[in-house]
Amino acid sequence: xxxxxxxxxAILKITMKIKTEYPELSKxxxxxxxxxxxxxxxxxxxxxxxxxxxxLESLLKKYTLK
Numbered sequence: 001x002x003x004x005x006x007x008x009x010a011i012l013k014i015t016m017k018i019k020t021e022y023p024e025l026s027k028x029x030x031x032x033x034x035x036x037x038x039x040x041x042x043x044x045x046x047x048x049x050x051x052x053x054x055x056l057e058s059l060l061k062k063y064t065l066k
Contacts, residue, residue, distance in 0.1 A: 015029065
């Protein structure tokens, strides 16, 4: 299992890849429900970070398969 820091680094890496190589997808980064917490004090944990990374990876894979 990856550590929180490793997942955060992976999120940063894939986010930068989207912004530099596929800027047309940047608008979806802001719209992703994972980035919009539904509570005043959201708890960020490894599962939430991993889910967010997986959603970024899925977005990128779906786009590049077209």
